[in-house]
Amino acid sequence: MRVLIVTAVPAERDAVVRGVGATAPELAELPVPGGMLHRLSPAPPAGPPLTVDVLAAGVGPAAAAAGTAAALTAAAVARTPYDLAVSAGIGGGFTTARPAATTPAATTPAAARPATARLGSVVVADAIVAADLGAETPDGFAAVTDLGFGTVEHLPPAPLVAAVAEATDAVRGTVLTVSTVTGSAERAAELLRRHPCAVAEAMEGFGVAEAAAAQSVPALEVRTVSNAVGPRDRAAWRIGEALEALTGAFATIAPLLGTWTFDPEGTRQ
Numbered sequence: 301m302r303v304l305i306v307t308a309v310p311a312e313r314d315a316v317v318r319g320v321g322a323t324a325p326e327l328a329e330l331p332v333p334g335g336m337l338h339r340l341s342p343a344p345p346a347g348p349p350l351t352v353d354v355l356a357a358g359v360g361p362a363a364a365a366a367g368t369a370a371a372l373t374a375a376a377v378a379r380t381p382y383d384l385a386v387s388a389g390i391g392g393g394f395t396t397a398r399p400a401a402t403t404p405a406a407t408t409p410a411a412a413r414p415a416t417a418r419l420g421s422v423v424v425a426d427a428i429v430a431a432d433l434g435a436e437t438p439d440g441f442a443a444v445t446d447l448g449f450g451t452v453e454h455l456p457p458a459p460l461v462a463a464v465a466e467a468t469d470a471v472r473g474t475v476l477t478v479s480t481v482t483g484s485a486e487r488a489a490e491l492l493r494r495h496p497c498a499v500a501e502a503m504e505g506f507g508v509a510e511a512a513a514a515q516s517v518p519a520l521e522v523r524t525v526s527n528a529v530g531p532r533d534r535a536a537w538r539i540g541e542a543l544e545a546l547t548g549a550f551a552t553i554a555p556l557l558g559t560w561t562f563d564p565e566g567t568r569q
């Protein structure tokens with residue numbers, strides 16, 4: 301099993317490496333075009349050997365896609381392709397209760413409704429969605445898919461999402477990818493109106509997932525919440541706590557990944 305974990309910045313990469321490194325020392329730093337992989341090889345509890353490469357590819361969906369594509373391609377050319385690409389890092393959580401108009405309560409049983417992603421909590425994406433990839437129209441925002449091209453959603457393998465979310469006690473739901481960090485209550489409400497199952501937003505997941513999909517590699521997104529999505533309040537950010545939570549999450553996730561292999565549908569074999 302070979303896993304590529306892509307973060308935006310080195311602080312996130314180092315937090316992930318510390319977590320994975322709880323069960324394995326870092327082996328090597330390996331250059332890839334445009335970046336440096338940090339390689340670890342935790343001993344899986346069962347099954348084939350596990351290699352985890354962690355890459356800080358830069359902030360935003362374009363940098364994430366470029367870095368992911370470079371690493372995936374280098375591995376494929378070397379005939380050691382990855383089995384899974386993971387977008388990991390801190391993110392904004394939708395920490396307030398859903399406004400009545402956007403709550404899918406009428407149709408969704410309470411247990412299935414998205415939970416609130418509080419500061420420091422772990423979020424695992426069951427859908428990775430590009431929230432601002434589209435066009436403004438007189439009728440409001442239209443996704444590129446409404447315009448007849450592209451894609452705005454990637455779905456990680458459901459059994460893996462369930463296993464990772466359960467093991468890390470994570471909130472499970474849609475994670476939005478945005479190119480502009482939300483800075484107002486109005487924008488947060490608009491995103492929730494369009495994506496009622498959104499639990500978090502960040503800036504890289506869709507880039508990682510799009511690059512992975514181009515090479516038929518399944519993708520996962522794991523975030524820890526550093527701030528609330530909404531009015532800008534830098535004093536309220538909890539980046540240190542979120543990075544610690546990221547380390548804790550990957551200490552749990554790494555051994556789990558070693559027990560997984562994927563068929564083309566992304567189900568467990």
Ligand SMILES: O=C(O)c1cccc(C(=O)CC[C@H]2O[C@@H](n3cnc4c(=O)[nH]cnc43)[C@H](O)[C@@H]2O)c1
Nearest residue numbers: 308359390391392481482501502503504527529532
């Ligand atoms: O300047 C601001 O108001 C501001 C607020 C939150 C985050 C930022 C960043 O520049 C961080 C971008 C970086 O971290 C991830 N991230 C963390 N929180 C959020 C968020 O609320 N919305 C989107 N991205 C977030 C993101 O993935 C980037 O890698 C600035």
